[in-house]
Structures are given as structure tokens and as C-alpha cells.
Amino acid sequence: MSTIRDVAEVARVSKATVSRYLNGTLALPPDTAERIDAAILALNYRQNSLALRLSLGSSETIGLAMPDVANPFFAEIADEVELAASERGYGLSLCITRNQFDRESLYVGWLDTQHLDGLILVSNRPDDGSLRALIGQRRNIVIIDEDVPGAEVPKVLVDNVQGGYLATQHLIQAGHRRIAHVSGRPRGLFTVQERCEGYRRALAQAGIAFDEALVCFGSYEREFGATALAGLLALPSPPTAIFAASDYLAVGMLEALRDRAVNVPRDMSIVGFDDMEFASLLMPPISTMRQSARDLGRTDVDMRKSIDALSYLVEPLLAQNPRLGQPVRVCRPRPHKGEVSVLGSHRVRSGTRGSNRGISHHPHRSHSAGLHSRNLTLGLKGMELPAREPHRTIAVARVS
Amino acid sequence: MSTIRDVAEVARVSKATVSRYLNGTLALPPDTAERIDAAILALNYRQNSLALRLSLGSSETIGLAMPDVANPFFAEIADEVELAASERGYGLSLCITRNQFDRESLYVGWLDTQHLDGLILVSNRPDDGSLRALIGQRRNIVIIDEDVPGAEVPKVLVDNVQGGYLATQHLIQAGHRRIAHVSGRPRGLFTVQERCEGYRRALAQAGIAFDEALVCFGSYEREFGATALAGLLALPSPPTAIFAASDYLAVGMLEALRDRAVNVPRDMSIVGFDDMEFASLLMPPISTMRQSARDLGRTDVDMRKSIDALSYLVEPLLAQNPRLGQPVRVCRPRPHKGEVSVLGSHRVRSGTRGSNRGISHHPHRSHSAGLHSRNLTLGLKGMELPAREPHRTIAVARVS
DNA sequence: CTGAAAGCGCTAACAT
DNA sequence: ATGTTAGCGCTTTCAG
Numbered sequence: 005m006s007t008i009r010d011v012a013e014v015a016r017v018s019k020a021t022v023s024r025y026l027n028g029t030l031a032l033p034p035d036t037a038e039r040i041d042a043a044i045l046a047l048n049y050r051q052n053s054l055a056l057r058l059s060l061g062s063s064e065t066i067g068l069a070m071p072d073v074a075n076p077f078f079a080e081i082a083d084e085v086e087l088a089a090s091e092r093g094y095g096l097s098l099c100i101t102r103n104q105f106d107r108e109s110l111y112v113g114w115l116d117t118q119h120l121d122g123l124i125l126v127s128n129r130p131d132d133g134s135l136r137a138l139i140g141q142r143r144n145i146v147i148i149d150e151d152v153p154g155a156e157v158p159k160v161l162v163d164n165v166q167g168g169y170l171a172t173q174h175l176i177q178a179g180h181r182r183i184a185h186v187s188g189r190p191r192g193l194f195t196v197q198e199r200c201e202g203y204r205r206a207l208a209q210a211g212i213a214f215d216e217a218l219v220c221f222g223s224y225e226r227e228f229g230a231t232a233l234a235g236l237l238a239l240p241s242p243p244t245a246i247f248a249a250s251d252y253l254a255v256g257m258l259e260a261l262r263d264r265a266v267n268v269p270r271d272m273s274i275v276g277f278d279d280m281e282f283a284s285l286l287m288p289p290i291s292t293m294r295q296s297a298r299d300l301g302r303t304d305v306d307m308r309k310s311i312d313a314l315s316y317l318v319e320p321l322l323a324q325n326p327r328l329g330q331p332v333r334v335c336r337p338r339p340h341k342g343e344v345s346v347l348g349s350h351r352v353r354s355g356t357r358g359s360n361r362g363i364s365h366h367p368h369r370s371h372s373a374g375l376h377s378r379n380l381t382l383g384l385k386g387m388e389l390p391a392r393e394p395h396r397t398i399a400v401a402r403v404s
Numbered sequence: 405m406s407t408i409r410d411v412a413e414v415a416r417v418s419k420a421t422v423s424r425y426l427n428g429t430l431a432l433p434p435d436t437a438e439r440i441d442a443a444i445l446a447l448n449y450r451q452n453s454l455a456l457r458l459s460l461g462s463s464e465t466i467g468l469a470m471p472d473v474a475n476p477f478f479a480e481i482a483d484e485v486e487l488a489a490s491e492r493g494y495g496l497s498l499c500i501t502r503n504q505f506d507r508e509s510l511y512v513g514w515l516d517t518q519h520l521d522g523l524i525l526v527s528n529r530p531d532d533g534s535l536r537a538l539i540g541q542r543r544n545i546v547i548i549d550e551d552v553p554g555a556e557v558p559k560v561l562v563d564n565v566q567g568g569y570l571a572t573q574h575l576i577q578a579g580h581r582r583i584a585h586v587s588g589r590p591r592g593l594f595t596v597q598e599r600c601e602g603y604r605r606a607l608a609q610a611g612i613a614f615d616e617a618l619v620c621f622g623s624y625e626r627e628f629g630a631t632a633l634a635g636l637l638a639l640p641s642p643p644t645a646i647f648a649a650s651d652y653l654a655v656g657m658l659e660a661l662r663d664r665a666v667n668v669p670r671d672m673s674i675v676g677f678d679d680m681e682f683a684s685l686l687m688p689p690i691s692t693m694r695q696s697a698r699d700l701g702r703t704d705v706d707m708r709k710s711i712d713a714l715s716y717l718v719e720p721l722l723a724q725n726p727r728l729g730q731p732v733r734v735c736r737p738r739p740h741k742g743e744v745s746v747l748g749s750h751r752v753r754s755g756t757r758g759s760n761r762g763i764s765h766h767p768h769r770s771h772s773a774g775l776h777s778r779n780l781t782l783g784l785k786g787m788e789l790p791a792r793e794p795h796r797t798i799a800v801a802r803v804s
Numbered sequence: 805c806t807g808a809a810a811g812c813g814c815t816a817a818c819a820t
Numbered sequence: 821a822t823g824t825t826a827g828c829g830c831t832t833t834c835a836g
Contacts, residue, residue, distance in 0.1 A: 005516055007812095007813055007814085008813065008814065008815095009813075009814095017822070017823085018822065018823045018824075019813090019814080019815090019823090020815080020816080020822075020823065020824080020825095021821085021822055021823075023814065023815060023816085024815090024816090024822090027815085029816095030821080030822090031821090032821075032822095033821075036821085036822085050513065050516050050517045051517060051813090051814080052458075052517055052518050052812085052813050052814070053514070053517040053518055053519040054454065054457050054458045054461075054463060054517075054518040054519070054812085054813080054814095055458055055518075055812070055813030055814045055815090055828090056813080056814060056815080057454050057814090058452075058454045058455055058458045058812090058813080058814075058828050058829070058830090059813075059814045059815045059816085059827085059828055060814085060815075060828090061454075061828070063454060065497075068498075072483065073473070073479055073482050073483045073486065074476070074479050074480045074482075074483040075479075076474070076476055076479065079473055079474050079475075079476065079479035079482075080474045082473050082474075082479075082482075082498065083472065083473045083474040083500065086473065086498055086499075086500045087500065090499075090500070095497050095519070096497065096498045096499075097465075097495050097496065097497055097498070098468075098482065098486055098496045098497070098498040099486075099490075099496075100483065100486045100487065100490070113450065114453070116405055116450050117450045117451060117452055117453040117454075118452050118453055118454040118455075118829095119453040119454070119495065407828095407829055407830085408829065408830065408831095409829075409830095417806075417807085418806065418807045418808075419807090419808095419829090419830080419831090420806075420807065420808080420809095420831080420832075421805085421806060421807075423830065423831060423832085424806090424831085424832090427831085429832095430805080430806095431805090432805080432806095433805080436805090436806090451829090451830080452828085452829055452830070454828085454829080454830095455812095455828070455829035455830045455831090456829080456830060456831085457830090458812055458813070458814090458828085458829080458830075459811085459812055459829075459830045459831045459832085460812090460830085460831075461812070518813095
């Protein structure tokens with residue numbers, strides 16, 4: 005490979021001139037410009053990005069650290085983040101933590117070694133303070149999906165309480181009184197806690213007593229769905245509906261129910277959580293709380309564009325758009341097809357996803373092919389996020 | 405952040421000494437070593453990876469270019485590749501091409517700019533020669549999943565002919581005579597061509613005439629599954645079974661069949677292709693040809709370890725293991741749970757995936773919850789891949 | 805054993 | 821408008 009020096013020699017100018025010309029910081033007389041262009045072409049010159057980055061002191065790369073990318077929920081986030089990053093000329097380093105602290109630690113360390121300019125962190129463990137300490141005062145981390153309490157960085161989290169509330173309410177409105185809740189572990193996980201809190205609120209509002217026997221905490225995985233289900237069915241008075249805190253859980257339950265020849269939704273109603281894209285591929289499709297992985301991914305990178313907390317990463321972008329320090333709307337997602345996006349307020353309407361014409365609010369009634377499916381769509385809630393307040397939380401809640 | 409220079413000053417030695425000590429190329433007297441250690445600790449020194457990489461002329465990063473990572477099939481590959489890369493100390497740059505040539509081109513270019521040391525390329529377009537030309541003589545690319553004809557680089561491809569053959573044979577053995585085939589587009593895509601070829605072979609072998617009306621090429625996507633199905637059902641003499649060239653296609657068909665209240669598998673049998681992890685979550689679970697995304701990912705990075713075609717990437721690894729130029733077995737995957745892995749030969753046995761006890765070979769008979777499910781497992785075929793023959797193809801074929 | 809110095813390829817003052 | 825020079829932080833000859 006040829007270097008800028010070769011180009012300079014061939015074009016009979018200095019390295020600096022070539023460099024400035026290439027970066028557009030200089031208007032050259034046509035003849036010199038042409039000589040340089042010709043040299044570049046002749047030598048098939050390409051900027052060495054390593055040297056560039058060393059010189060600039062920035063890797064032009066952001067990291068996305070998540071427990072697992074084979075899980076469709078995370079994969080969707082990754083897809084969206086990659087898009088946002090590449091649109092801005094950033095590379096994306098994929099960092100799979102497999103839920104281990106030492107791996108999270110490794111990747112956070114990459115921020116110091118210039119390996120990464122910024123890090124999008126999806127942790128899925130309850131933090132004992134180590135991760136928070138590790139994050140420390142860093143200004144180039146964004147936390148999404150699961151909170152790391154105490155960490156003073158921008159966060160993009162889902163309104164899990166609201167989600168749990170709506171899911172449960174959905175079942176109550178369908179006539180259920182005995183509603184179980186199956187969720188992850190440990191209970192200390194914010195997503196677990198909050199979804200459960202929403203569940204309790206909905207019950208309370210409907211005057212249904214909370215029954216400890218009807219809630220199980222184990223994991224968000226499929227396997228636990230089956231286990232939990234067995235336990236619930238063995239109760240003296242089993243539930244008629246279940247709010248599962250993840251779609252994977254719901255799937256595990258569906259499998260177990262199928263094995264026991266229990267008809268869904270006739271004999272058991274289920275609401276999931278996550279709205280992974282494949283949820284609608286299930287037969288029967290289950291209701292699920294939508295927390296859009298794509299919005300989590302997208303919103304997050306929008307933040308980078310506007311918050312000076314991420315100044316390290318954002319400086320080059322701000323340079324082009326010097327409204328520095330002004331409050332900016334950070335969460336302005338386009339509405340998805342068939343949805344109404346309501347900024348700043350919640351509004352519920354019936355959705356259009358899937359083949360759910362002839363929607364029935366009663367789970368014991370079903371349409372066309374004997375399936376139960378009802379969608380709610382809750383608009384995104386956008387918030388003004390003033391500069392200099394990097395650790396406020398953006399709630400993105402959706403239901404479908 | 406402190407630099408090696410700071411460390412040197414505090415430890416009262418030269419930069420060079422620190423550098424060599426850190427790289428283990430030097431044994432130091434205990435006292436000097438201690439001084440350096442202390443300085444590193446005190447200053448919280450970390451190697452700047454940008455500088456390191458510029459100096460070394462290698463980015464210690466490989467790229468994974470794929471059309472889409474939200475698709476579970478690709479996501480599984482990504483997961484596996486990340487694991488392999490991180491185990492070897494490489495970073496992984498995720499490059500989503502969205503099936504556009506200019507994006508593929510961009511990422512291939514990163515090999516020249518030192519941005520990437522190696523590239524794992526998953527293209528999903530039929531190549532008109534541009535991509536092949538772009539790849540040219542580069543020695544640090546590996547192609548997986550879909551062939552780029554003419555490109556002389558290592559490839560990890562599935563034996564699609566065999567896959568199509570087995571899928572079709574499965575249906576024939578179940579008693580079907582009118583079997584449709586629905587696949588992607590354009591027909592020029594190798595995966596499309598080969599799977600169809602396998603389909604034809606199986607038909608021929610069973611003495612069933614090939615009927616043009618029963619094959620549809622459109623796309624691997626779900627939507628086309630529904631479209632194609634409508635066409636097939638409208639035929640004067642519709643098929644009783646379908647071999648779908650992707651699981652997404654099969655899912656689209658299942659949905660369409662459900663809408664028409666056609667019972668699967670009683671009135672229509674379907675075999676898919678890919679064995680995405682979520683395939684078994686479908687209800688009813690469909691039979692599917694297993695081409696293990698994970699094996700594609702894993703095998704590939706194993707190749708990097710042993711083939712000198714990838715010398716650029718592999719040199720640091722070979723340095724530790726100087727059996728340079730020796731033939732190495734590159735494809736030695738561990739058998740999955742419940743499977744028999746047969747190197748160098750094919751063997752069929754009944755599998756153990758899912759809840760398929762009481763397997764029925766007849767699609768019109770079904771077990772427990774009224775579902776049709778039959779699994780075949782074909783062992784991996786491993787090949788000796790001699791050094792200096794980087795562009796031989798490894799066939800990984802599995803069925804389940 | 806250890807240090808001085810050159811160099812990786814580029815950018816960015818500072819000159820001219 | 822262009823050249824000169826000094827770094828960016830590290831590794832690696834080459835000397836001592």
C-alpha cells in the first residue's frame with residue numbers, strides 16, 4: 005500500500021498539502037488538485053485508518069456490549085445500532101459479554117485504550133456496585149435496557165412498570181381474575197422488579213388480591229417457562245392467565261401447554277413482553293408488550309448526536325452543528341407502520357400488526373383460525389433532555 | 405491517561421525497557437521489574453491500542469460483513485464468530501451490508517486501510533463479477549454461506565444439493581408424490597440453484613416427474629411464502645407437501661395456511677431449511693434442514709487458525725505454534741447435544757431435538773398434541789484442507 | 805541488561 | 821497557497 009508520502013512525492017507537493025486537500029480544509033488551484041488526484045489514482049492510495057486514528061486520538065469506533073447477540077431481542081438492537089453508527093461514519097465493535105462482569109470490564113477498559121470512543125452497554129445482571137464503580141465518571145457510555153443503578157450516564161430504559169401494568173390490565177379486562185406472573189431472576193434486577201410492580205398495581209386497581217403463590221421468579225429463558233408453568237398448574241387453584249416477563253418465557257410456556265394439550269387461549273391466556281420480531285411467527289401468536297429493541301438502539305445513538313456528555317464521541321459531529329449546549333429533543337422516533345406516535349403523552353389505540361382483524365377483547369372468543377390476538381399500541385414518550393443532565397432517563401414504552 | 409513514557413520516567417528506565425518488559429521479550433532484574441510494576445500501578449497505565457496497532461501494522465480486528473444481523477440465522481453466526489474472535493484476542497467489527505454492493509465494497513476496502521486484518525464475508529446476492537474482482541488476490545477474506553463464484557479464497561459453504569435432496573426425500577418417504585418447491589431469487593443464487601438441484605434429484609430417483617408448475621422462485625422472505633402458497637393452492641392439482649428453501653418461507657406459508665384453515669400436517673406437509681433456533685418454537689414445529697449457522701461461524705474462524713492463506717491475520721497465532729505449512733484438519737466441530745458427528749461420511753439417525761418422542765414417519769399421523777415432527781441428523785463432513793490450497797470448499801451439511 | 809533514536813502514517817501548528 | 825516541523829504512543833533496530 006502506498007502512503008500519503010508517496011502521493012506527495014508523485015504530485016510534487018508536501019504531505020501536508022495532500023492531507024489538507026483530502027480533508028477539505030484547503031482549496032487548491034486546479035492544477036495542483038489535479039496532480040494530487042492523479043497521483044492518488046495512480047498509486048491507488050487509501051488513508052491508513054490506524055495512523056489517522058492515532059493522530060486524531062479517536063478510534064471512530066463505538067462498542068456495543070451485550071450479553072448475547074443470538075437472542076433476537078438483542079440482535080435487533082445490534083442491527084439498529086450498526087445502522088446508526090455507520091450512517092455517522094463510525095465503526096461498530098461488537099462485544100459479547102455473556103453476562104460476565106470481567107468481560108464488561110474488559111470492554112469498558114477499551115474506552116481508555118482508545119480502542120473505543122464510546123460504549124453502548126446492555127448489562128443483564130443486577131449490579132453489586134462493581135460495574136457502577138467501573139463506569140465511574142466516564143462520559144462516553146450509554147446504558148440501555150437494564151439499569152445500572154447509581155451510574156451517572158445517559159440511559160435509555162423502558163418504562164417497565166407501565167409495561168407490567170398494561171399487560172396485566174389487558175388480562176383483567178379480558179375477564180381474568182386469577183393471573184399469574186412469571187419473570188426473571190434475581191428479583192433485584194430492575195426489569196424484574198418494575199414489571200412486577202406494574203403487575204401489582206393493575207391487580208390492586210382492579211381490587212384483586214395479590215397472591216404470592218401466583219408469581220415465580222427464575223429466569224427470562226424458555227426453559228424456565230416450562231418449569232414455572234408446571235408449578236402453576238399444580239396449584240390447588242391454578243391461574244387462568246399468565247403475564248410472562250419475556251417472550252422467551254412465554255414460548256416455553258406455550259410448549260409446555262401444548263405438551264399437556266391445554267388449549268391457548270381457550271384454557272389459558274398468555275401475555276408476553278419484548279415483542280421480538282419472531283413473536284408474531286408463533287402459533288398461536290401471543291399478545292406481547294412491545295418494547296421496541298429497534299427504538300432502544302436508535303434512540304440511543306440519537307443521544308450521542310446531541311448530548312455533550314458524550315462529547316468525546318460527539319465532538320466531530322457537533323463541529324458541523326454548533327448548537328452546543330442547547331436542549332435538544334433526543335427521542336423523536338418515526339412512527340412504525342400502522343402506529344400513531346404520540347410524543348409526551350400516552351394514547352392507546354388498536355394496532356394493525358399481524359392478521360388481527362376482528363379483534364376480540366375476550367380471550368375466550370377467538371377469530372378466524374381459532375386464535376387469540378389483541379394489540380394495543382402505546383405511542384413513544386419522548387422527553388426533553390437538557391444538556392448537562394446526562395443521567396436522566398428516557399422512558400420508551402410501547403405495547404402491542 | 406498516562407503513557408509508556410510516564411511509566412518509564414517514574415520507574416527511572418527508558419521507554420524501550422518498559423515496552424520490552426511488557427511484551428515479555430526481556431527478563432529484568434527483580435528490582436527494575438518491581439519499579440516498573442509499581443509505576444504502572446500508580447499511574448494506572450494502559451497500553452494505547454491505537455498506537456500499538458499502528459506500530460505493529462495490524463488492527464487486531466476482524467470484520468464480519470453480513471446482510472443483516474436481525475435475522476436469527478445471521479445472528480447466530482455473529483455470536484459464534486464473536487466468540488472465536490475474542491478467544492483469540494481479536495476485536496470484531498460488525499459490518500451490515502444490507503445486501504448492497506457498495507457496502508460490501510466499503511468493508512473490503514477496510515482491509516487495505518488497516519482498519520481490518522481479515523474479513524468474513526456473507527454475501528447474499530448473486531455476484532456479477534464485481535465482488536469477485538474486488539476480492540481479487542486478497543488473502544485475508546473468508547466467504548461463508550453463499551458462494552462468490554470465481555473468488556479464490558477459503559469458503560465455508562453448506563452442501564445445498566444434499567440438503568435439498570434429503571428434504572425432498574423426507575417428504576417422498578412420507579408418502580407424498582406431489583411436492584412443491586418454493587425458494588429464493590434470483591435463480592442464479594447458488595443456494596437457490598443447488599437446493600433445487602437436490603430437489604430434482606430426489607424426485608428423479610423416486611420416479612416422480614418434475615413439474616414446473618410446482619416450483620416458485622421469489623425470495624427467502626416470509627411474505628413470499630404466503631404469496632407462493634396462494635399460487636400453489638390455486639393449481640388444478642395442488643401439492644400435498646412443500647419443500648421450502650428457508651425457514652422464513654416456511655413460516656410465511658404456515659401463516660397463510662392457518663388463515664385458510666388448512667391443517668398442517670394433515671392436509672399439507674412442509675419442510676423448511678436453515679434450522680434457525682426459533683424454528684422449534686413454531687407451532688406446529690416444522691421439519692427443517694439443519695445448516696448450522698453456529699458451525700458456519702465456528703468452522704470459519706478455525707480456518708483462520710490454520711491456513712496460511714490468512715497469514716496476515718494468522719501470523720501472530722502461528723508464531724506460538726510453528727507447525728507452519730502442515731496440513732491441518734480445519735473442520736472438527738464438537739457434536740451438538742444428542743447428535744452423532746461423523747467425520748468424512750454421512751450417517752442418518754433419528755434425532756432428539758424438541759419433544760419428538762414417538763416419531764412417526766408418516767406425515768398424516770401425528771403424536772401427542774397433534775403435531776408432525778420428524779428429525780434426521782446428518783453428521784458433519786470434515787475435510788482435510790492442505791495448506792496452500794486456500795480456496796477449497798468445505799461442505800458442512802446437516803439435516804434435522 | 806539498558807538507552808537513544810528512528811519510524812509507523814497521519815494531522816496540525818507554525819512558517820513562508 | 822504550500823512547505824517544514826513536531827508530535828500521536830508504541831515497537832524495534834542499533835549501540836553501549
